[in-house]
Amino acid sequence: MLLSDVAAELNVSDSQVYHMVRKGELPAIKIGGRGQWRVERAKLEQYIEQKYAETASWVEQNPLSERDTDAD
Template sequence: MTSRFLLLSDVAAELNVSDSQVYHMVRSGDLPAIKIGGRGQWRVERSKLEEYIERKYAETAEWVQQNPLVE
C-alpha cells in the first residue's frame, strides 16, 4: 500500500532535487503541504505532488511554445 503523505525528503527524491529546494517550494506556496505534530513536520499529499507535476508540465509546455528553439 502506498502512503498518502510524503516526507519532504521523499518528495525531493521523487523530483530528484534537494531537500532545501522542496522546502522552498512548500514555503512559497508553490507545492501544497501541511504541518503536523508538535514539532510541525511538513507532509505533502501524494495527489498534491502529482497535481504539482502536471502543472509544471503545462507551464513548461507553454514556455516552450512562447520561446521556440531557434537554430
C-alpha cells in the same frame, strides 16, 4: 509524503522542496508536535502536471532558433 521523499521524487534537494512549500508553490501541511511537513501524493502529482503544462507553454512561446538546433 515527507519532504525528503518529495525531494527524491523530483530529484532536487530537501531544501529546494522546503522553499517550494514555504513559498506556497507546493501545497503541504504541518503536523505533529514538532511541526513536520507532509505533502499529499495527489498534491505532488498535481504540482508535476502543472509544471508540465507551464513548461509546454514556455516551449511554445520560446521556439528554438536554427542556431540552437545545429548544436545537437
